[in-house]
Amino acid sequence: MITVSVPAQEVADALGDLGSDARVIVWDPRESDPPAEERERITIACLPHWSGGRKVYGRLGMCPDLKVIQIASAGYEHALPFIPAGVALANARGVHDTRVAEMTLALALASQRRLPQFLDAQRRGVWEPDFAAPSLADSRALVVGYGSIGEAIAARLRACEVEVEGVARSARIAPDGTLVHAAADLLSLLPHQDLVVVVTPHDESTDKLVDAAFLAAMRGGALLINVGRGKVVDTDALVAELRTGRIRAALDVTDPEPLPEGHPLWTAPGCIVVPHVAGVETLLNRRYTDLVRRQVEARRHGDDPVNFVMMGAFPA
Structure with a gap:
């Protein structure tokens, strides 16, 4: 029995x-x-x-x-x-693939189409259009940690006419036809991406993977989305980069977590923080x-x- x-x-x-x-x-x-x-x-x-x-x-x-x-x-x-x-x-x-993918798409759209800016204007009762907010369509996205969740994310991004490639430990063509690059090539891929989605687990090989060099390699105006683990990102390096206004971030996970009151990520420019709810x-x-x-x-x-x-x- x-x-x-x-x-x-x-x-x-x-x-x-x-x-x-x-x-x-x-x-x-x-x-x-x-x-x-x-x-x-x-x-x-x-x-x-x-x-x-x-x-x-x-x-x-x-x-x-x-x-x-x-x-x-x-x-x-x-x-x-x-x-x-x-x-x-x-x-x-x-x-959890579907829920994580849904939140990833929501974060991408919210950041790209400036929803936090518009919600803030609504709270203040001010009409502040931003016609230059970029569409997801025709952008390029790199999913770092391309497994089953990565495939679910890619499917939803492609529905928005995004060109998607992946990164994993070794290069391959994924079952869904996605070109997946080897992790060793990551830094050389970053300058060509409008969105970088991180969905890797946390271990010795991914600890602070997203460090100052990673962030510096990202294209100006690009968006970093982390729906993996908070410790994959070097928080101090991210805060420093966000303060320059050169890139943006949307984070479902953080390090530390829960994010304490007064932490600089709460008020970092161009940063959306949600409390680790993407995949539960x-x-x-x-x-x-x-x-x-x-x-x-x-x-x-x-x-x-x-x-x-x-x-x-x-x-x-």
Whole structure:
């Protein structure tokens, strides 16, 4: 019997019937140890958003038959130090693509068409047209970190008649036909872009990837959009560049985060800040419940977990 734990009853209701050989129980490891009568049965543990740390994963380690930990985010660096030995970690790759892509398009349009400027004029009750605000159409965009979210972003930008290319660890042609350049070529590509969209995870290779040299290489008037991780951008370097007025930025993520009161990013010229809301899809959404069903199906047939990231190596 495959036993799937989910963090709330409404998630269990959204999953529905998983078949005669699978069952769903409600357990949130943020709140308590596994139920005594279930701890030896739990096979797949689904974690809610913003779960992590030694306590949560220590509770997962109390389940001797646990095979898969399904986290709710595409990013997984927060979980890596805690995965119990012999347990597979699976991320939620694909679940959040649509929401992140929607926010990316919204940020691009808001910045390009000067919506913050017009909203400010509305609050002041002043008619201040800006007929020179550039369209997205006929611009060039570079998506840095071209995976499934990058493909979703590219599809929406292309609907606005934007020419899109990508950057990843190695050069390739993506399944959607996009030309993806190698990361080693990044600096040479930046001067030719009107929009640079950053959607990379954060690790040693991407820490402060967007530094002073990166920003200096961007074309004057270009827009930087970060919907990846805040620490991929050197905040001090970005603030300094924004203060010159040479480029603009639209940020869903920041470093530090939450952005504290009085931080210079709040008032940096040409900068839009939203509070890391681009990609948080609820666990009731069909994209998430479909993923869990696929996870059960993989377990049922002895296949590797869907969205497998790594096998844990830490003792319980």
